Amino acid sequence: MSEFLQFLFSGVTVGAVYALVALGFTIIYNASDVVNFAQGEFVMLGGMITWFAHAAGLPLPLAALIAIVATAALGVAINKLAIEPARGAPVVSLIIITIGASVFLQGAAQLVFDKQIHSFPAFSGDRPLRIGGATIQPQSLWVIGGALVVFAGLWLFFTRTLLGRAVLATSNNRLAAQLVGINTNFVMTLSFALSAGIGALAGVLATPITLTAYNVGIGFALKGFAGAMLGGMGNPKGALAGGFLIGLIEALTAGYLSSTYKEAAAFVVILLVLFFMPQGLFGRKSTERV
Amino acid sequence: MPKLSAKSATLLVLAALIAVTPFFFPSGYYYRVGALIFVNGLAVTGIVILTGYAGQISLGHAGFAGIGGYACALAPTHLGLHPSLAVVLGAAISAVLAWLVGRPILRLKGYYLAVATLGFGILVAMVLNNERALTGGPDGIAVPDLGLRGLLKDWGLELTNGQFWYFFCGLVLLAGAWIALNLHQSPTGRALRALHGSEIAARTVGVDVARLKLQAFVISAVYASVAGSLVALQNKFITPDVAGFMHSIEMVTMAVLGGAGSVLGAIFGAGVLTLLPQALTVLAEYEQLVLGLVMMLVMIFLRDGLLPSILRKLRGTGE
Amino acid sequence: MTLLSVEGLGITFGGLKAVNDVSFKVEPGEIVSVIGPNGAGKTTLFNMISGIYQPGAGRVVLKGEDVTGMRPDLLARRGMSRTFQNLQIFQAMTVLENAISGFHLREKGPVLADLLNLPASRRRSREAREGALALLARVGLDRAADREAGNLSYGSLKRLEIARALAMNPAVLLLDEPAAGCNAVETEEIDHLIAEVAASGTAILLVEHDMKMVMRISNHIVVLDHGEKIAEGAPAEVSRNPAVIAAYLGTEEGADADG
Secondary structure (H helix, E strand, C coil): CHHHHHHHHHHHHHHHHHHHHHHHHHHHHHHHCCCCCCHHHHHHHHHHHHHHHHHCCCCHHHHHHHHHHHHHHHHHHHHHHHHHHHCCCCHHHHHHHHHHHHHHHHHHHHHHCCCCCECCCCCCCCCCEEECCEEECHHHHHHHHHHHHHHHHHHHHHHHCHHHHHHHHHHHCHHHHHHCCCCHHHHHHHHHHHHHHHHHHHHHHHHHHHCECCCCHHHHHHHHHHHHHHHCCCCHHHHHHHHHHHHHHHHHHHHHHCCCCHHHHHHHHHHHHHHHCCCCCCCCCCCCCC | CCCCCHHHHHHHHHHHHHHHHHHHCCCCHHHHHHHHHHHHHHHHHHHHHHHHHCCCCCCCHHHHHHHHHHHHHHHHHHHCCCHHHHHHHHHHHHHHHHHHHHHHHCCCCHHHHHHHHHHHHHHHHHHHHHCHHHHCHHHCEECCCCCHHHHHHHCCCCCCHHHHHHHHHHHHHHHHHHHHHHHHCCHHHHHHHHHHHCHHHHHHCCCCHHHHHHHHHHHHHHHHHHHHHHHHHHHCEECHHHHCHHHHHHHHHHHHHHCCCCHHHHHHHHHHHHHHHHHCHHHHHHHHHHHHHHHHHHHHHCCCCHHHHHHHHHHCCCC | CCCEEEEEEEEEECCEEEEEEEEEEECCCCEEEEECCCCCCHHHHHHHHCCCCCCCEEEEEECCEECCCCCHHHHHHCCEEECCCCCCCCCCCEHHHHHHHCCHHHHCCCHHHHHCCCHHHHHHHHHHHHHHHHHHHHCCCHHHCCCEHHHCCHHHHHHHHHHHHHCCCCCEEEEECCCCCCCHHHHHHHHHHHHHHHHCCCEEEEECCCHHHHHHHCCEEEEEECCEEEEEECHHHHHHCHHHHHHHHCCHHHHHHHC
């Protein structure tokens, strides 16, 4: 029992990171129908920039803030320089562009930083908390809390603020949104900033536990996407639930089946979802217009 | 003078390049580089069928290359198969896997295929890295000799190792290009290009879209598998890197750089991206940076790829 | 036996009834037109009949077989073909290749034969090519055969789409605004073509805004407004129907008549 609880804790912890990545996917997908494969790199950048700034002597909170702001700025730059010029391009082109951005950021990270594995101290110490015979790192609570706070914040933003509603309107119908005077380019910029910032935050929160390196992004992207898809592409609630579920499935696979192949769990989930319920847990069937 | 068909022209240009370039090689080393270009060109020709013709994308085709490569390492020692039959076995396993993975995915839109193939490639690389007892793990494993060079020697044709692989891979590439060009002008190829243009219209003329995409996916997987086998046999050694994510990305980049819509263009792209790191060894550090940049720039500014754009300039049509 | 029978067809988009309880029949060789104001649900109705949307209610029966919501490629095998309001042309292919693609069901064969360019594959390609050239001549596009389809004028593309649909030798052909965006001469050409096709025994189901054309060539007209059928009958009857006139003029009575 305590063993199960232990797996549960670790599953919820990584699941929170995947949920944050899935939320990042969802924001951009809703605003533009683009699946941004560079989403995982934002997590990597969040961790790497924080480590770098902290190692250079800055206090951790400041280093984290710099990482989040810098990553958000990079997200905006990717949108402006690579996505916007390709508006209207076929899906395959957009996939190649965002994968290109992902590979580029990886390449840049190994040049600017290095190829080593890094970490920085946990926010509230390393002494594990004992709950029901299992232990949990204080940092895990930071990660889980971060995911929930971000989700709540997004919910408030999208339902309670004019700007948030403008983003929603754009995701429903771009042309109509333009007609009622919404600056859809600004909405795109905002979505990328938000999405990249959330990704970086995930990296900041998770690095003391998961460690970081220039090449961790693609794994986060794959699992975050699996979470978003499991929940139903484009649905924030689904992204949150899907992300946590992927984390749990992975932790239970590692615990009970094989720790070597826990990485495969997300992929198996992707295939099963595609087989049995392509619209995901919370998704709706969409009708294509011709 | 009868007009040369695009197919014959492409094959003639390729054959001429393969035959004539060695006269300009300053050293035997260049046969190796040439063979590498041809192997990459073969894998990328498969991408042309999948991406250029059918408009689908795979971010995990290196997984199939890995299967083809390791089949040549494992089947001869464990099953007692001749290496040439191991190539066939690898291709068959790749085809079956592609069919199994592709079947659920290809009914859905592009993003799902991209992610699922990405995951598939990572999974194959993971297995190759982890099953040390069988695959030797990250350090790689030895691959037996194909034996064909010895056979040719017995028949009186003596080639250096580099020369042999240069011409052998060149011939395989020619065969692969011939098949891909056949497909282009065939009923199946037309249906693939039709569903690329408009899935909905393709359906209304009776194209079974899911089935055709699956066919393209399986065919392209076989190309990647054979390419992987050739790399393994030529190097007499293979590591899991052949199945790695970056190798998948390289394949896609080569195809779109040269022009995924045309066989010659894609092979040209394979040539450029294979030569680049050879020409500029200082670039090794920047390889990923450059790859990523090339992917973005080509998709934004040269969506048809380098070769079609150059040809258009030469013709001066300005279209 | 009735060729195509639409029975109580309906669909809802986000709580809104886009099409509700629409029924009518199409007999071989007949030209049946579906008319109605913008947003009346004509294209949605077409998309349901041709298997692109899954109907929420009702049935589509083709030659006695229930084909409701069947995949378009399976409908094609059963003799249904269509064109699109907003052109669905294979832009990167030549005009001839576009027309050949209409022969897909007859020219397709084992993929291995295609890969290896076996004689059987070449023969299938050649036959489809000859058929396609004949069709292009029929719609006046034979001289453009080798041009890339994306470079053609709008009116030519409309004709190309019809040629592609005709290549299947369909029992019933759905034409969604074939004359939209065409000039007077082009409209008349399409007009003749439709009459000719119907005369050869293919039933035509037509959505069209050009009322003169509809009145001239239709055997039977179905009128939709706000997703519901408000009238049907011969052209002369329909044009005198007060509910139809009201729907087109958009008066209060018109709105009531939707009921």
